[in-house]
Amino acid sequence: MPHYVSRGSIPGKRHTVHRQNGQHTYEELVSRAGFSDIYSNLYHLRMPTSLRAIGPVESMPLEALEDVTHRPRHLLSARFEAGGNVLSGRRVLGFNKECTLAVCEPTESADWFYRNGQADELVFVHYGTGTLETMFGDLNFHPGDYVVIPRGVTHRWRFTKDRVKLLVIESTGPIETPKHYRNSYGQLLEHAPYCERDIRLPDGREPISETGSFPVKIKMGQKLQPCELTHHPFDLVGWDGCYYPWIFNIGNFMPAVGKVHLPPPVHLTFTAPGFVICSFVPRLFDWHEQAIPIPYAHSNVDSDEVLYYVEGNFMSRKGIESESITLHPAGYPHGPQPGLLDKSLGSTETRELAVMFDTFAPLTPAAACAVVDDPLYPASWLEEES
Numbered sequence: 001m002p003h004y005v006s007r008g009s010i011p012g013k014r015h016t017v018h019r020q021n022g023q024h025t026y027e028e029l030v031s032r033a034g035f036s037d038i039y040s041n042l043y044h045l046r047m048p049t050s051l052r053a054i055g056p057v058e059s060m061p062l063e064a065l066e067d068v069t070h071r072p073r074h075l076l077s078a079r080f081e082a083g084g085n086v087l088s089g090r091r092v093l094g095f096n097k098e099c100t101l102a103v104c105e106p107t108e109s110a111d112w113f114y115r116n117g118q119a120d121e122l123v124f125v126h127y128g129t130g131t132l133e134t135m136f137g138d139l140n141f142h143p144g145d146y147v148v149i150p151r152g153v154t155h156r157w158r159f160t161k162d163r164v165k166l167l168v169i170e171s172t173g174p175i176e177t178p179k180h181y182r183n184s185y186g187q188l189l190e191h192a193p194y195c196e197r198d199i200r201l202p203d204g205r206e207p208i209s210e211t212g213s214f215p216v217k218i219k220m221g222q223k224l225q226p227c228e229l230t231h232h233p234f235d236l237v238g239w240d241g242c243y244y245p246w247i248f249n250i251g252n253f254m255p256a257v258g259k260v261h262l263p264p265p266v267h268l269t270f271t272a273p274g275f276v277i278c279s280f281v282p283r284l285f286d287w288h289e290q291a292i293p294i295p296y297a298h299s300n301v302d303s304d305e306v307l308y309y310v311e312g313n314f315m316s317r318k319g320i321e322s323e324s325i326t327l328h329p330a331g332y333p334h335g336p337q338p339g340l341l342d343k344s345l346g347s348t349e350t351r352e353l354a355v356m357f358d359t360f361a362p363l364t365p366a367a368a369c370a371v372v373d374d375p376l377y378p379a380s381w382l383e384e385e386s
């Protein structure tokens with residue numbers, strides 16, 4: 001998020017002496033594109049570089065589905081067994097060179113800190129409340145939140161006892177507000193479906209001045225590298241800049257509606273190199289007297305479309321339940337099943353809530369798809385024989 005934020009105690013000038021209780025603080029510059037894009041300056045009580053130990057690397061391989069049949073898929077993700085922590089509990093469903101899609105229903109908390117070293121993470125919270133503790137401060141989260149955690153941010157998820165269900169996307173590029181929603185200064189434009197007031201930022205937090213052994217797991221693609229710091233990683237006395245984790249709740253997405261059906265780009269929420277995220281939220285339907293509220297069949301000839309169904313009756317699909325995921329790959333048109341067009345006529349509003357994830361490179365279905373696959377889905381467009 002490229003708007004400037006300042007928290008805690010920082011010096012008047014960058015790269016100058018800054019003391020806390022008479023002791024030096026240690027500046028860390030966190031920047032994208034090698035000092036040439038957005039950045040933040042962080043002021044630590046202790047040197048952020050002081051590693052106590054580096055442990056043996058762990059493997060987190062991405063496994064492709066054995067069945068390479070190219071077809072539409074309906075994945076009933078609610079059928080996965082809950083378990084693991086926020087990392088080990090991830091069930092990867094698809095991947096390509098730019099992104100990875102997983103669901104996660106963790107039941108264990110982690111006793112280590114986590115940092116993704118190679119990917120930004122977008123976590124959609126379907127169920128669950130708690131606090132995302134980060135080096136920048138805490139962010140409270142609740143259902144409907146899109147939690148954006150740029151790479152390099154040391155953090156720890158703390159859940160309350162309620163059920164947790166997360167949709168997790170890892171991205172090799174930054175996850176951003178769409179460029180055409182912003183003016184040349186980076187401010188969200190008047191016609192954007194959300195604005196800066198909807199973005200939640202980390203609270204300021206007192207630095208934690210503890211020394212000892214503090215384990216951190218660093219994810220580097222398909223590897224997990226454990227290490228230990230000599231001090232608590234949340235030892236910042238202050239920071240400022242444009243690089244930090246943030247949250248946007250899907251309930252704050254203001255939908256655009258038209259006299260006739262408007263296409264999915266009006267639901268665009270975030271962009272990243274290689275994919276987009278759209279939010280389908282409750283809204284009024286089109287008001288032309290002959291309008292067909294339900295979408296027409298469409299061929300997105302250069303993208304794969306993933307939809308995660310949150311709640312409400314999704315008007316354009318049959319047999320879908322909450323937590324269902326559909327994958328409509330390039331090569332096939334897709335659209336509503338028989339009977340839904342007639343049913344939609346005269347409808348004035350929809351209560352559907354869904355997250356769409358469209359990738360530009362083909363998404364390889366992952367091995368875990370086999371566990372929750374609905375094999376009858378490709379035949380769901382057949383007219384019933386009379």
Ligand SMILES: [Fe+2]
Binds near residue numbers: 328334
């Ligand atoms: Fe579609």
